[in-house]
Amino acid sequence: MSSSHFDLIVIGGGITGAGIALDATARGLKVALVEMQDFAAGTSSRSTKLIHGGLRYLKQLEFKLVAEVGKERAIVHKNAPHLTKPEYLLLPIITDGSLTKFTARLGMTIYEWLAGVKKQEKHRVLNKMQTMAAEPLLRSDNLLGGILFYEYRTDDARLTIEVLKEAVSRGALAINYMKAESFIYSDAKITGLKMRDQLNDQTVELKANYIVNATGPWIDEVDIIDKPQNQDKLHITKGIHIVVDGNRLPLKQSSYFDTFDKRMIFIIPREGKTYIGTTDTSYSADLINPNVTMEDVSYLLKCVNAVFPTVQLVNTDIKSSWAGLRPLIQKPGKGPSEISRKDEIFESESGLITIAGGKLTGYRKMAQRIVDLIAKKNKGVNAKNIKDCSTHNIILSGGNVLKESFPNLLIRAQAIGITEIEVEMLLNRYGSNIDSVLSMMEKLKEPSSNINREGEETHIPLLLIAQLHYCIENEMCFSPSDFFIRRTGALYFDIETVILWEKQIVLYMKNILNWDEQLTSKFCADLTLAIKQAAIAE
Ligand SMILES: Cc1cc2nc3c(=O)[nH]c(=O)nc-3n(C[C@H](O)[C@H](O)[C@H](O)COP(=O)(O)OP(=O)(O)OC[C@H]3O[C@@H](n4cnc5c(N)ncnc54)[C@H](O)[C@@H]3O)c2cc1C
Numbered sequence: 001m002s003s004s005h006f007d008l009i010v011i012g013g014g015i016t017g018a019g020i021a022l023d024a025t026a027r028g029l030k031v032a033l034v035e036m037q038d039f040a041a042g043t044s045s046r047s048t049k050l051i052h053g054g055l056r057y058l059k060q061l062e063f064k065l066v067a068e069v070g071k072e073r074a075i076v077h078k079n080a081p082h083l084t085k086p087e088y089l090l091l092p093i094i095t096d097g098s099l100t101k102f103t104a105r106l107g108m109t110i111y112e113w114l115a116g117v118k119k120q121e122k123h124r125v126l127n128k129m130q131t132m133a134a135e136p137l138l139r140s141d142n143l144l145g146g147i148l149f150y151e152y153r154t155d156d157a158r159l160t161i162e163v164l165k166e167a168v169s170r171g172a173l174a175i176n177y178m179k180a181e182s183f184i185y186s187d188a189k190i191t192g193l194k195m196r197d198q199l200n201d202q203t204v205e206l207k208a209n210y211i212v213n214a215t216g217p218w219i220d221e222v223d224i225i226d227k228p229q230n231q232d233k234l235h236i237t238k239g240i241h242i243v244v245d246g247n248r249l250p251l252k253q254s255s256y257f258d259t260f261d262k263r264m265i266f267i268i269p270r271e272g273k274t275y276i277g278t279t280d281t282s283y284s285a286d287l288i289n290p291n292v293t294m295e296d297v298s299y300l301l302k303c304v305n306a307v308f309p310t311v312q313l314v315n316t317d318i319k320s321s322w323a324g325l326r327p328l329i330q331k332p333g334k335g336p337s338e339i340s341r342k343d344e345i346f347e348s349e350s351g352l353i354t355i356a357g358g359k360l361t362g363y364r365k366m367a368q369r370i371v372d373l374i375a376k377k378n379k380g381v382n383a384k385n386i387k388d389c390s391t392h393n394i395i396l397s398g399g400n401v402l403k404e405s406f407p408n409l410l411i412r413a414q415a416i417g418i419t420e421i422e423v424e425m426l427l428n429r430y431g432s433n434i435d436s437v438l439s440m441m442e443k444l445k446e447p448s449s450n451i452n453r454e455g456e457e458t459h460i461p462l463l464l465i466a467q468l469h470y471c472i473e474n475e476m477c478f479s480p481s482d483f484f485i486r487r488t489g490a491l492y493f494d495i496e497t498v499i500l501w502e503k504q505i506v507l508y509m510k511n512i513l514n515w516d517e518q519l520t521s522k523f524c525a526d527l528t529l530a531i532k533q534a535a536i537a538e
Helices: 015-026 063-079 101-115 128-134 156-169 216-226 294-307 363-377 406-416 420-445 462-475 480-487 495-513 517-534
Strands: 005-011 031-034 085-094 124-127 143-153 173-175 178-186 189-197 203-213 234-245 254-258 264-270 273-277 318-329 343-347 353-357
Touching: 005 015, 005 189, 015 031, 015 156, 015 363, 031 156, 031 178, 031 203, 063 101, 063 143, 063 363, 085 101, 085 128, 101 143, 124 128, 128 143, 156 173, 156 462, 156 480, 178 203, 178 216, 203 216, 203 363, 216 234, 216 318, 216 353, 234 294, 254 294, 264 294, 273 294, 294 318, 318 353, 318 495, 318 517, 343 363, 353 363, 406 420, 420 462, 462 480, 462 495, 480 495, 480 517, 495 517
Parallel strands: 005 031, 005 203, 031 173, 085 254, 203 353
Antiparallel strands: 085 143, 124 143, 178 189, 189 203, 234 273, 234 318, 254 264, 264 273, 343 353
């Protein structure tokens, strides 16, 4: 990286930075992306994991935002079908709720019109009986009816990583655990940056025509490196989610329901668990490790128990949790939930381009706006050579048509010794790249394979080891937390597996990646802390 001159350096490997790297690379720019933690370790692995149009933003009259992200849903689904699954959500209508049957239907009609929703995906209105049949656990005495509407469920961290893999396959260079620490100037204009390797402390300089600050909740910190007098742009709010066993809350149906304090909360069954969120409270503490407090938990439990009264969840039902930070643009006088989720672009006198706000769902349009701006500025690179945005037609890594039919995959899986359910899980996680994961398993099974399997006596299941090798070789997975949190989502939806195999995975990675004792202890401690925080252990 340090030997090249780039057209564009992107700081931040969340969905915003990844999207910009892909858009710019596809339009012919030479791009580098630097991320100080793991890719997606910021907000982009801590969202509600929905590709959604933001129905509630209609209340704030955010028509443009709703129209844009609403339309983007279908594009994200088309380009990453393995990671975006259609999900019907039930909106129960209750007496004294924030919506009446009339306003809910009106809102839904406007929403679908703005978002250009296809006829077959339009909402359905349910009467009370139908609503109870859709979700029998709902409180019934105040129920008037319901509306079923269509959104998409995703894996936010994997979406970010697949966008980045696609950018890298087209020529971008991306690196994690590298922090942008200071800028290099020529005639008071930014021409590069100094970054520090977070694992071995070495510094490296990069040169570029343009630098984009896409650091989400950290944009003010990076702006201050450019100019200490820069005013804060962000109002950061925290949102948490809790995860319980599907057996404790056996929902038939994902829902989006009213709370006692007139907010809206999602409750979504997934991989045998059910997750619930989110909250929205102003936040000003540690950006790297926002934690879930007992106050946050009590609030969510109170909301769920009011709507599903026969369930009565308690603290000990919580298997896992996560907290994320919304990088919202400051609007004095507005409460956390009232601040717009719109994105905005700022430029400093020295030329640093900063993008703030936005949604996971709208990442592609945010990227387009940034690269359009660069194309317009026409500095160093010839604007005529910057092609038009084409990301609406770029199928992301893993989103291609499968090389083999599903029955053929099952025959391969049987020979390897994995089940149909496990094949489906791999398909949902890696899409068309499943072929590489299965090939890895086949190679690992061969006694003569030359794959470094030191430490194999730990008896880690083949399914886990093959994914680990795939993620190390193709996704810059470098630590056990990278694997268990961002590459597989296991910390959130299968924490039992993480607890069962954490020690063995650390040992296995130490052996194959040649970590010294210091790095091993660091990664071990990081994972232990992550498990403790997720499980809300004292
Ligand atoms: C609780 C919650 C729920 C949400 N739910 C949804 C949802 O369901 N659907 C939806 O569409 N949107 C949702 N959002 C919004 C969405 O998650 C965010 O808009 C999006 O993830 C922000 O991505 P980002 O890339 O801008 O920031 P981030 O993902 O935080 O990425 C910024 C990156 O910059 C890195 N960085 C910081 N400083 C430096 C530096 N000096 N050098 C190098 N790297 C640096 C950080 O480590 C970080 O990884 C939700 C947000 C929250 C908080």
